[in-house]
Amino acid sequence: MKNGGICGMPTDTVxxxxxxxxxxxxVVKAYKVKKQAEDRPMSMWISSIKQLEPVRHLLSPLLLDFMEAAWPSSISMVIPRGPWMDIFGLGDAAKHIGTPQSIAIRNPDCAVATHLINLVGPIAVTSANPTGEADTTHHNQVYAKLGKKVEGVLCDGPSxxxxxxxxxDCTKIETGQIGFFRVGLIPKSRVLEIFEEVRNRHRQEHTNHAFEHDLPPPDTPSEESSGVVDTAPTEEGTEDSTSFTTSPEQSSDEENEL
Structure with missing residues (x-):
């Protein structure tokens, strides 16, 4: 793959x-081998959200938190495409991934797959069968369907x-809503449960942050002050500065519950 080859790969699904x-x-070769239908573009997969670190500042904080809570898993997220894609080296081949408006991205729950992605970086992905045929659920089927058109197949037996x-659909996640293009291995109810917990945490953090800004500065006496004022600024991490924010321990517990 580092030398430009394409291959079949097992995942947590097919x-x-x-x-x-x-x-x-x-990427272009894989697109042509698959004889990809225009309405079923390729997607992008990563081994962990760390591979998005170079473009983190270009993505929605709510989206990133949803990714961290939901992945690794059999959940694909359709997100807005943008300049952030340029950093992955796709060049003109980027047109084969997603649509002009969006792309699907996923972090699979499969140790074999994520290890390979760790070695080669983010990958362009499509199903290992000609468009219109049934999904491929064994490495022998990959050989049978794609044969000499691929450089190799990473064999892991039956899917x-x-x-x-x-x-x-996470294209409008900033409005506080998500949708579904397809309900597959992960039930809709579970996806909504994960998203609701992440969204509620964001709302709580936003409310607490706004409340902090409404407080009088620590070196400014209020009308009820006795007149003796400690003008030393409150240090970050003291009880005063954290009393209206979610503590690290709470955040950790909430993430574990997800």
Missing amino acids: YVLVAACNRPDA PENIASTVV
Whole structure:
């Protein structure tokens, strides 16, 4: 894959056909081998949210927190495309991933897959079967369907599931809403439960942050002050500065519950 090859790869659902995003020639080759239908574009997969670190400042904080809470899993998120995609080295091949408005991105819950993505960086992904045919659920099927058109297949026997991922519409997540393009392995109720917990945490943090700004500065006496004022600024991390914010311990517990 580092040399521009494409290969079949196991996942937490069915087998897929993959190419390294930093090899645009490979992405184009995978697109052509698959004979991709225009209404079913390729997606982008990462091994962890750490691979988005270079573009973190360009993405929605709510979206990033939702990703951290929901992944790794069989949840694909459709997000707005933008300049952030340029950093992955796709070049002109970026047109084969997603639509002009959005792309699907996923962090699979599969150790074999994430290890490979760790080695080659973010990957362009499509299902390992010609468009219109059934999903591929064993490495032998990848050989049978794609044969010499691929440089190799990472073999892991039968797929753990024969159901595709759940595809969530996150293009308008900043409005506090998500939608569903396809309900697959992960139930809709579970996705909504995860999102609701993340959204509520954001609302609480926003409320607490606004409340902090409404407080009088620590070195300014209030009307009820006795007239003796300590003008030393409150240090970050003291009881005063954290009394209206969520503590690190609370945040950790909430994330574990997800």
